[in-house]
Amino acid sequence: MSAKKKTSLVWNYFEEVSETAAKCLVCSRIVKRPKGNTSNLTAHVHRDHDKESSELQQKESRRRLETQFNEEVSESVARRLYILK
Ligand SMILES: [Zn+2]
Numbered sequence: 001m002s003a004k005k006k007t008s009l010v011w012n013y014f015e016e017v018s019e020t021a022a023k024c025l026v027c028s029r030i031v032k033r034p035k036g037n038t039s040n041l042t043a044h045v046h047r048d049h050d051k052e053s054s055e056l057q058q059k060e061s062r063r064r065l066e067t068q069f070n071e072e073v074s075e076s077v078a079r080r081l082y083i084l085k
Contacts, residue, residue, distance in 0.1 A: 008038045009059050013045055013052055026052055 014022040014031070021030050022041055031044045046053045 008042075009056060009063065010038050010041045010045060012059075013049075013056070014041050024048075 013025050015025060017023050017030060019036060020034060021032050023030055024041075024044060026045075026049050029044070031040055033040050042056075045056055
């Protein structure tokens with residue numbers, strides 16, 4: 001699995017302009033992202049855009065729940081397969 005893959009939900013609100021900057025789709029401001037991480041982008045959404053901020057939070061918690069669920073399911077499937085062998 002590649003760690004560089006853009007899986008962060010914050011990309012719903014940004015467009016990549018370069019390796020170190022992204023453009024906010026809400027206010028068109030350019031936000032720097034040193035080291036290519038998304039923490040500045042997330043911070044911008046939470047600081048400047050109330051609606052998008054709560055939307056993002058909801059999406060993130062929903063995704064966390066789904067990930068957790070999938071992990072539990074695959075673990076129980078794996079356990080069952082192991083027992084059946
Ligand atoms: Zn913005």
